[in-house]
Amino acid sequence: MEAVLVTGGAGFIGSHFVKRLLRTDEVAHVTVLDALTYAGHLENLGTAFFSPKLTFVEGNILDAQLVDDLVDRSTAVVHFAAESHVDRSLINAGGFLATNVLGTQTLLDAAMRHRIEKFVHVSTDEVYGPQVTGCAREEDPLRPTVPYAASKAASDLVALSYHHTYGVPVCVTRSSNNYGPGQHPEKIIPLFVTRLLQGDPVTLHGDGGHVRNWLHVEDNCQGLERILFDGQPGEIYNLGAGTELTNRELTDMLLILCGAGPEAVTYIEDRTANDRRYAMDCTKAMGMGYRPSRPLSDGLAETVEWYRANPNRWAPLLRNPHAPTPTVTLAPA
Ligand code: NAD
Numbered sequence: 462m463e464a465v466l467v468t469g470g471a472g473f474i475g476s477h478f479v480k481r482l483l484r485t486d487e488v489a490h491v492t493v494l495d496a497l498t499y500a501g502h503l504e505n506l507g508t509a510f511f512s513p514k515l516t517f518v519e520g521n522i523l524d525a526q527l528v529d530d531l532v533d534r535s536t537a538v539v540h541f542a543a544e545s546h547v548d549r550s551l552i553n554a555g556g557f558l559a560t561n562v563l564g565t566q567t568l569l570d571a572a573m574r575h576r577i578e579k580f581v582h583v584s585t586d587e588v589y590g591p592q593v594t595g596c597a598r599e600e601d602p603l604r605p606t607v608p609y610a611a612s613k614a615a616s617d618l619v620a621l622s623y624h625h626t627y628g629v630p631v632c633v634t635r636s637s638n639n640y641g642p643g644q645h646p647e648k649i650i651p652l653f654v655t656r657l658l659q660g661d662p663v664t665l666h667g668d669g670g671h672v673r674n675w676l677h678v679e680d681n682c683q684g685l686e687r688i689l690f691d692g693q694p695g696e697i698y699n700l701g702a703g704t705e706l707t708n709r710e711l712t713d714m715l716l717i718l719c720g721a722g723p724e725a726v727t728y729i730e731d732r733t734a735n736d737r738r739y740a741m742d743c744t745k746a747m748g749m750g751y752r753p754s755r756p757l758s759d760g761l762a763e764t765v766e767w768y769r770a771n772p773n774r775w776a777p778l779l780r781n782p783h784a785p786t787p788t789v790t791l792a793p794a
Contacts, residue, residue, distance in 0.1 A: 462578065462689065464490045466535035468522050468568065469542030471495040473644045474583070474636075476505035478539065478682045483512050487690065492516045494531055500545065504774060505643050522564035525571070532571035537579040539689060540568055543613070546647055547587075550609035551733065561612035562619065569623040569631075580620070580631045581689050586674065586701065588614040588635060591736035598742045599635075599697040606734040621695065630694035634685055637701040637741060641678035641760065642767035646775045650675075650761070653712060654768045655775050657719035667731030669709030672738035676702040677760040680753035687751050699741040702753040714758070718765040 465482060469475040470493030482488050491512075495501045497519055503510055510517060520527045522542045532538060542564060544550065544557045565582065572580050589597035590604030603618075605611040617633050624631040640650045653663045684700040692698060712726055743751065768775060 462488050463536045464492065464534060465537045465539060465689070466492045466494060466531050468494045468538070468540045469501070471497060471501035471503055471505055471517075472541060472545070473500070473505065473641075474639055474678055474681060475541035476509075476643065477641065477678045478541070478685055479506060479515070480509045481679075481682045481686060483509055483514050485686070488514075490514050490516070492518060492531055492535065494518050494520055494522065494528070495542065496521045498544075500645050523559065523567055525567050528567050529571045529574065532568065532577065533575045535575075536577065537581070537689060538568060538572060538577060539581045539583065539685065540565065541583045544609070546645075547607050547609045548647070548732070550607055550612070554608035554612075557608050557612040558615070561609075562615045565616040566619055569620060569629060572629045573623060573627045578630060579689055579692065579694070580629055581685060581692065582617065582620040582631055582633045583685065584613050584617050584633055584635045585610065586635050586637045586699070586739045586741050587736070588617060589739070589741070592738050592740045596740040596742040597699070599699055599745060606736055617697075621697075624695045632688050632692035632694060633697040634688055635697065635699050635741065636681045636684070637674035637676045637739060639676050639678045639681050641764055642771075643774070644678075646778055649708070650711070650715070650764065651768060651775065653715050654719060654765050655779060657715060657721045657725060658765075658769060660721075662725050662727055663712065664727050664729045665708055665712060666729060666735055669712065669728065670707050670737075671735060672705055672707050672740070673711070674701045674739055674741065675704050675706070675711070675757055675760075676700065676753060677755040680755055684746055684751040684753070687746070687749055691749055696745075698746045698749075698751075699743045700746055700751065700753075701741045701743045702755075702757075703743070704757045705740060706757075714761055715765070718762055
């Protein structure tokens with residue numbers, strides 16, 4: 462993997478992955494393509510931004526000419542760029558379909574034209590839809606219930622079709638909910654942590670009994686790196702951590718870590734199509750050496766500490782959720 466193109470590398474997971482790749486001897490150069498939407502921040506890359514191994518390109522994955530130029534100069538693509546927030550997809554499905562489906566197709570068209578050793582398409586457990594019992598396996602049917610999940614499911618199928626039709630060496634990864642330092646405060650863990658740290662209440666949907674699987678972002682990146690190097694083209698890999706808990710249980714852990722009491726929690730009407738439970742079987746990735754190692758209690762404690770120590774990174778985003786990059790000065794180490 463001489464030269465890896467990472468789309469969405471200024472976002473939450475992508476930036477952790479880029480920092481990891483830059484420490485990997487097997488990778489000589491990383492190019493990040495990111496449109497710096499409300500969710501993308503150069504600060505997420507920290508001092509990695511100044512690495513001589515990194516080139517940052519501000520641009521859109523829908524820009525076919527730009528994408529073609531960058532893919533031409535790359536030997537592998539890891540594709541994170543997406544509209545990623547379910548609630549936003551309920552009011553702007555079109556934007557999600559454009560970026561997540563057509564943007565993916567633009568990248569795949571370029572990968573088809575140039576010699577690419579691996580194309581890792583980063584997807585989500587939400588494509589399987591709710592699991593009443595048991596755990597979703599890679600070959601299970603897709604039953605997405607919200608526009609975000611439907612757009613990811615569509616892009617997964619388009620990506621796999623480019624493998625079957627044109628031989629593009631695509632691997633699809635499906636991760637469970639990620640958490641960790643630097644996540645946008647619109648997502649449940651940072652939303653609750655930042656509110657609790659400010660002494661504000663938090664709201665749980667319905668009875669708070671929705672079950673999610675929480676995966677530390679570094680564990681996800683470990684799995685993604687493994688798939689980048691060793692994944693078989695045409696294959697799908699589930700990446701989870703097996704830490705299943707209800708939103709109520711998660712909130713109880715956050716209350717303790719943030720020093721808040723149960724009176725900080727209120728319950729509101731459930732949202733539309735709020736899937737009751739996600740769960741995945743990750744045997745296949747485990748068979749390739751994928752080992753999520755961070756206990757949730759440790760990962761959450763570290764995450765809360767990060768938000769406590771870095772209010773400059775999230776407070777501007779809370780005041781204006783659409784604010785672009787917060788005004789933090791980037792300086793080399
Ligand atoms: P994020 O919203 O934090 O980051 C998305 C990044 O993509 C941002 O930097 C944004 O600027 C960029 N982007 C958006 N539209 C773009 C476009 N048209 N052109 C170029 N760049 C664009 O997302 P995340 O949470 O880091 O998720 C990354 C990927 O992982 C997504 O594909 C998401 O579906 C998937 N995923 C996320 C989770 C999770 O829990 N966060 C779980 C499973 C899978």
